[in-house]
Amino acid sequence: MSRIPTPTTIAAAPTAAQPLLEAVKRQIGSAPNLFRLTATSPAALEGYLSLNGALAKGALDAATRERIALAVAQINGCGYCLAAHTYLGKNVAKLSDAEIAANRGGHSDDAKADVAVTFAVKVTQNRGAVSDTDFAAVRAAGYSDAEIVEIVTHVALNTLTNYINEVFKTEVDFPVVQVKLAA
Numbered sequence: 087m088s089r090i091p092t093p094t095t096i097a098a099a100p101t102a103a104q105p106l107l108e109a110v111k112r113q114i115g116s117a118p119n120l121f122r123l124t125a126t127s128p129a130a131l132e133g134y135l136s137l138n139g140a141l142a143k144g145a146l147d148a149a150t151r152e153r154i155a156l157a158v159a160q161i162n163g164c165g166y167c168l169a170a171h172t173y174l175g176k177n178v179a180k181l182s183d184a185e186i187a188a189n190r191g192g193h194s195d196d197a198k199a200d201v202a203v204t205f206a207v208k209v210t211q212n213r214g215a216v217s218d219t220d221f222a223a224v225r226a227a228g229y230s231d232a233e234i235v236e237i238v239t240h241v242a243l244n245t246l247t248n249y250i251n252e253v254f255k256t257e258v259d260f261p262v263v264q265v266k267l268a269a
Contacts, residue, residue: 089254092123102128106135119259120166124250137243144236150199152179154206154240156189160267161210164248169260190267201227202237209241 093099103125159167
């Protein structure tokens with residue numbers, strides 16, 4: 087059970103958040119618990135949705151964005167985000183089960199994406215303090231300055247949702263996955 091009440095419906099959310107939740111519902115078919123819980127602060131929901139929407143128009147493709155989300159959620163131990171991004175990875179980004187497992191392990195089966203995921207892992211684990219070698223590796227893989235900025239921003243965005251879900255114990259409304267990786 088969540089530590090704060092999650093509005094049970096869009097209509098039960100604060101009035102200022104209702105149009106934002108309706109937009110989420112139009113886009114993905116529902117307003118998952120993360121969004122309804124975050125709607126407790128319409129400003130926080132608007133901020134999250136604005137950044138998420140802007141990044142969706144960025145240079146990184148949906149598959150790479152999901153790969154990063156899975157790696158960051160695994161590091162941060164966020165069961166909600168692991169469940170959500172496993173679902174989205176499979177059903178939206180069309181990632182295989184093997185790719186999802188690799189992403190959760192901090193890698194990718196795609197050579198270029200592996201560098202982005204590895205870099206995102208280092209950013210997450212080191213709270214941004216990556217080495218010159220780490221930075222050079224992501225650049226050498228062909229990522230532009232804009233794409234590198236987006237990788238870091240995706241780490242921050244996913245860390246935000248990981249923290250919201252962990253602090254408030256958001257009830258998982260996606261097929262549950264185990265936080266611990268199989269040995």
